[in-house]
Amino acid sequence: MPAKEREFQVSQSRIIVVGAGVAGLCCALELSERGYSVEVVERGRTLGDGCCSWMAGGMLAPWCERAGTDPVIAARGAPSIAWWTRHYPGTVHEGTLVVAHPRDTVELTRFADRTERYERIDGARIAELEPDLAGRFRQGLFFAEEAHVDPRRALMALAEALRRRGVPIRFGTEASPTGIQAPLVVDCRGLAAREALTDLRGVRGEMLVIRSRDVRFSRPVRLLHPRIPLYIVPRGDGVFMVGATMIESDTRSGPTVRSTLELLNAAYALHPAFAEAEILEINADVRPAFPDNIPAVRRIGRTLHPNGLYRHGFLLAPDLARQVADSAAELLPPLEMIDADLRQRRPA
Amino acid sequence: MAFYGVDLKSRLLLGTARYPSPKILADAIQSSGAEVVTVSLRRESGPERSGQSFWALVRSMGVRVLPNTAGCHSVKEAVTTAHMARELFDTPWIKLEVIRDDDTLQPDVFGLVEAARILTEEGFEVFPYTTEDLSVADRLVEAGSRVLMPWGAPIGSARGLNNVYGLKALRAHFPDIPLVVDAGLGVPSHAAAAMELGYDAVLLNTAVAEAGDPVAMAKAFALAIEAGHMAFKAQPMEPRDMAVPSTPTIGRAALGD
Numbered sequence: 001m002p003a004k005e006r007e008f009q010v011s012q013s014r015i016i017v018v019g020a021g022v023a024g025l026c027c028a029l030e031l032s033e034r035g036y037s038v039e040v041v042e043r044g045r046t047l048g049d050g051c052c053s054w055m056a057g058g059m060l061a062p063w064c065e066r067a068g069t070d071p072v073i074a075a076r077g078a079p080s081i082a083w084w085t086r087h088y089p090g091t092v093h094e095g096t097l098v099v100a101h102p103r104d105t106v107e108l109t110r111f112a113d114r115t116e117r118y119e120r121i122d123g124a125r126i127a128e129l130e131p132d133l134a135g136r137f138r139q140g141l142f143f144a145e146e147a148h149v150d151p152r153r154a155l156m157a158l159a160e161a162l163r164r165r166g167v168p169i170r171f172g173t174e175a176s177p178t179g180i181q182a183p184l185v186v187d188c189r190g191l192a193a194r195e196a197l198t199d200l201r202g203v204r205g206e207m208l209v210i211r212s213r214d215v216r217f218s219r220p221v222r223l224l225h226p227r228i229p230l231y232i233v234p235r236g237d238g239v240f241m242v243g244a245t246m247i248e249s250d251t252r253s254g255p256t257v258r259s260t261l262e263l264l265n266a267a268y269a270l271h272p273a274f275a276e277a278e279i280l281e282i283n284a285d286v287r288p289a290f291p292d293n294i295p296a297v298r299r300i301g302r303t304l305h306p307n308g309l310y311r312h313g314f315l316l317a318p319d320l321a322r323q324v325a326d327s328a329a330e331l332l333p334p335l336e337m338i339d340a341d342l343r344q345r346r347p348a
Numbered sequence: 349m350a351f352y353g354v355d356l357k358s359r360l361l362l363g364t365a366r367y368p369s370p371k372i373l374a375d376a377i378q379s380s381g382a383e384v385v386t387v388s389l390r391r392e393s394g395p396e397r398s399g400q401s402f403w404a405l406v407r408s409m410g411v412r413v414l415p416n417t418a419g420c421h422s423v424k425e426a427v428t429t430a431h432m433a434r435e436l437f438d439t440p441w442i443k444l445e446v447i448r449d450d451d452t453l454q455p456d457v458f459g460l461v462e463a464a465r466i467l468t469e470e471g472f473e474v475f476p477y478t479t480e481d482l483s484v485a486d487r488l489v490e491a492g493s494r495v496l497m498p499w500g501a502p503i504g505s506a507r508g509l510n511n512v513y514g515l516k517a518l519r520a521h522f523p524d525i526p527l528v529v530d531a532g533l534g535v536p537s538h539a540a541a542a543m544e545l546g547y548d549a550v551l552l553n554t555a556v557a558e559a560g561d562p563v564a565m566a567k568a569f570a571l572a573i574e575a576g577h578m579a580f581k582a583q584p585m586e587p588r589d590m591a592v593p594s595t596p597t598i599g600r601a602a603l604g605d
Contacts, residue, residue: 068368068558114560201370201401226504248402291405293369 014039015328016182018175022053022151022317023306024188025158029087030321031186031328032165035335040162040169043192047159047171048152052190052285055207056313057233057243058151059220060084061096063143065315067114070294073312074116076319081147083318088157091149094219097129098141101269107224108139118143132215132271148220150235151314177303183332185303186324191250191288193307196300200307202250202286206259207243209235209281214273223270230266239280242267246311255284287311297323302331349548351384351495351526352441352473354412358383359543359573361414361528362566363553370405372562377409380566385411386443386551388418389429389436403436414475416443421456423463430467442467443475443497453503457484461491468492477530480514482521489525496525497551500542501532504554508538512545519546536565536572543576544584 017028020042031038048054062077084091098118100108112118118141127134129142159169177187177196187193194200217234233241245259260282267274290296290308295316298305304327306320349356362382367373377385387406406413415433420426423446430442446463448456455478464474468491476488480498488496498518501507509515510532519527529542530551539550550573552566559565 070368110558201405250401289369291369291374292371 015184017186019188021051022313026317026321027186027324030325032167034325038167041173041175042171043174045172055285056151058149060147063117077315080318088154093147095144096146096220098222099137100224187305203289204247204249204286205244206255206284210277211239212277228262255282359549361551366557374409375563376566379563380570386414386416413437414441414443417445423459426463440473442472445477461487465491497528497530499531500529503531506534536568540572540576546580
């Protein structure tokens with residue numbers, strides 16, 4: 001029977017998380033760890049299906065993000081480095097390198113003015129950190145405390161952690177949060193929650209995955225440019241994610257030639273050897289954002305809406321999950337007083 | 349001041365790109381009192397004209413929208429984009445940009461004049477983004493443009509007024525055409541300088557959007573624009589080669605004037 005027609009029934013004593021993107025999985029894990037019985041339902045047939053977290057950069061870069069974002073992003077994002085390290089052993093702590101071409105050094109100055117916790121470095125230090133960039137840049141900024149994850153492996157690790165805790169994830173299950181009878185519903189559908197969150201909008205992003213035999217990086221590298229800033233995140237084995245455009249648009253159609261050109265051009269400007277790289281994937285998706293571009297948890301009745309993660313999915317999902325679990329503690333009776341069903345049941 | 353018969357109190361026009369968030373854009377509009385904002389169709393729309401939610405947000409800010417053809421490289425592209433803008437925003441206004449080169453973003457003045465003529469014939473009210481060149485300006489007016497938007501310096505360069513002489517000459521030649529300095533300004537003193545030349549208004553985007561605090565910077569520009577305009581109306585003194593004592597020098601030999 002097709003997924004959409006399948007009758008959706010849940011145990012009425014569990015917290016239901018709708019959506020298995022980074023927000024949904026982080027919320028489910030946090031709630032489970034705090035002792036609640038949780039179940040996740042997901043419209044897609046597999047992990048990452050139709051979910052913009054799958055296209056994410058996976059940079060845990062709270063201090064770089066200070067450039068052009070509200071200070072709360074850094075304040076609420078910084079603890080996520082420890083959260084991911086705890087839940088995903090593949091979290092890489094190599095910092096972030098920020099560089100600019102000589103004619104754009106003013107961009108480096110501006111970036112430095114707006115960010116914090118970096119070290120100004122010269123060409124020799126850049127070469128030490130990333131030998132393949134030796135001789136290519138004379139100045140840079142090094143954010144030593146930042147980290148990154150491979151978003152797809154990180155989501156798989158969360159799904160596995162949930163499985164081990166006995167939290168089911170039901171794929172191929174369409175569910176409208178308003179139709180669910182549960183003590184608490186956590187709506188993590190992202191942009192699909194628009195009918196409930198009317199000020200949610202889409203910000204389109206395009207990304208590439210390439211494989212180079214010549215270039216190796218140990219950490220995300222950001223190339224500043226007045227019009228086309230770019231980041232390249234290493235995924236291991238010479239594979240890189242190149243991202244990402246930011247376009248005020250809701251369309252999920254394929255990547256445009258212009259965006260692809262810009263991303264490829266910027267990668268080539270970072271290192272000409274990327275010209276020989278193999279293109280593994282070109283993708284586009286739409287990020288959910290609130291008007292202030294700051295992720296938030298809203299409550300409507302018995303439904304919590306962590307949403308608006310914008311370009312900060314992996315950086316801020318742990319913070320939203322913490323807020324959701326805090327709200328659950330306020331909205332639900334104390335764990336020791338409630339039906340045993342709502343408490344976490346450890347698998348035998 | 350009026351653009352195509354529409355009276356406006358604020359002499360600051362704001363672009364809507366590159367703000368940290370739509371909320372900050374809305375706050376910047378409010379703090380500056382801007383009544384007109386420009387919106388780029390090509391870059392923000394993507395296929396299927398799906399920038400709708402952003403445009404709806406801009407419209408909800410209670411300002412008049414001046415759609416632009418930023419990113420267009422040919423007359424045809426600019427004209428098509430103008431048609432789309434008229435349909436989407438229900439306005440005859442169009443800020444016409446035809447760019448020759450993506451690196452310098454310098455206006456293609458030949459294409460600009462041609463596109464301005466076509467669009468005016470089709471009933472558009474054209475705001476051409478041009479250089480300070482007098483002959484080009486003359487051609488644009490001949491083509492029906494009743495507002496001119498000469499650059500101060502290349503887009504996003506924050507250099508201020510590169511050619512004060514040229515901008516002054518343009519003002520002197522077109523005393524009755526509203527002139528708006530568009531592009532290249534970095535700090536409020538640049539905007540004040542433009543207004544002191546007798547310009548009617550200033551259009552800003554990057555200088556506000558990419559400031560550390562766009563809301564405060566928008567307000568700072570609005571104040572500078574008001575000050576510059578007030579100073580122009582108050583008839584500033586002309587520079588002289590010699591000191592002119594502000595107190596009488598009775599009883600001493602005059603230095604000669």
